[in-house]
């Protein structure tokens with residue numbers, strides 16, 4: 451059995467991107483994967499909530515792919531979350547549209563892995579910094595997946611970018627695969 455995976459991707463300047471572009475290219479041809487580019491779809495930031503809810507409803511797993519900006523999401527992705535995850539749809543009474551759909555954060559960071567943690571200049575681990583998103587997923591009944599993180603994204607050479615793309619593709623394939631419960 452295969453899950454239909456929706457990759458919601460946000461990068462405000464994809465033409466200047468190296469890391470996010472490499473990750474997107476690595477999954478572009480995958481079966482059962484939809485790549486949904488928010489900045490391309492909504493250059494005016496006017497999110498079409500009905501269309502977004504329909505798209506989410508037609509998939510079984512959600513990936514948010516983005517550069518880490520101020521320990522968080524690019525602004526249009528936050529807008530997308532604010533508008534799309536409506537009360538009575540994503541959470542609250544009758545709000546079970548996303549229930550059971552795994553949720554994966556796929557992020558690229560400028561900072562090295564060693565910068566994330568109590569001894570590093572970023573002070574907190576990625577997992578700690580992603581707590582608001584983990585709580586959001588939990589409220590919507592979405593099983594939280596260990597985040598997929600590409601560190602040091604601004605200094606990667608071509609082969610490192612290629613390897614990062616392949617690792618992300620493998621991660622998405624794992625997510626698409628439903629492992630049957632052992633009876």
Ligand SMILES: Cc1cc2nc3c(=O)[nH]c(=O)nc-3n(C[C@H](O)[C@H](O)[C@H](O)COP(=O)(O)O)c2cc1C
Nearest residue numbers: 467468469470517518519520521558559560561603
């Ligand atoms: C507005 C802004 C905020 C950023 N905030 C962070 C941050 O909080 N932590 C971090 O590690 N890198 C941060 N960065 C660096 C980006 O995460 C990094 O440039 C990006 O992941 C590289 O991916 P790309 O080649 O797809 O643009 C920030 C960059 C910008 C432009």
